Amino acid sequence: MFYEIEEIKRRRKKLGITQKKLAELVGVSQPLIARIESGDLDPKLSLVKKIFEVLGELEGRGITARKIMTTDIVFASPDELIVDTIDVMREKGISQLPVVKDGANLGCITESSILRVIMMKGLDGCEDMRVRDVMEEPLPEISPNESLDSISKMLLNNPALLVVEEGRIVGIVTKHDVMKAMREK
Structure with a gap:
């Protein structure tokens, strides 16, 4: 991870905490925080990591994938008809489905991928098509400990x-899950 030292002061002020409070939370002196923020001191990487870790926790970045993921995952099979997948997506209010077979993450089918094939082939031309014919790249895989910041960027x-x-798919995180976590914070 890349750390911008200049960001410390901005983030601290945005949180509304003093240098003294940040110093207490990090376990260093207030003058040390002041020197770091003013650029008078080039701190050790371990100290910078600790400062950003504390700032992240204060900003709610202690939230991980495990805390916000949906565990009741709906999958599509690559052999499934697109029309059946559309029915599931409409019924469940889902805009994308991972395509999985025997536990392997093979791809993803989205509203956009379905619309693209309808535009190319027309409604009648899609009736006998299978998910494997229109699926996109697999959804990225993350660990349950992935941070909210990293999840949001991805x-x-x-x-x-x-x-x-x-090696097992245990959950899915969508933009909706992140927004829900923000509202519940």
Whole structure:
């Protein structure tokens, strides 16, 4: 991870805490925090990591995938008809489904991938198509301990993330889950 030392003061002020309070939480002196923030001191990486860890916890970044993931995951099979997958997505109010076979993360089917094939083939041309014919790249896999910050960044470019523990898919995190976590904080 890359740490911007200049970000310490900005984040501290945004949280509304004093240098003294941050120093107490990190376990260092207030003058040390002042020197770091002013650029008078080039601190050890371990201290910078600790400061960012404390700031992250204060900002709610102690939230992990395990805390916000949905464990009742709905999967699509690559052999399933697209029309059946559409029915499941509509019934459950889901905009994307991981495509899984024998526990393996093979791909993802989204509303967008379905719309693309409808635009190319028309409604009638899609009736006999299978999920494997239109699925996109697999959803990225993360650990249950992945931070909310990291999850949010990954969700900017992905419809969802699969949470994998010991080689097994144990949950899914969507943008909705992140927004829900923010509201419940």
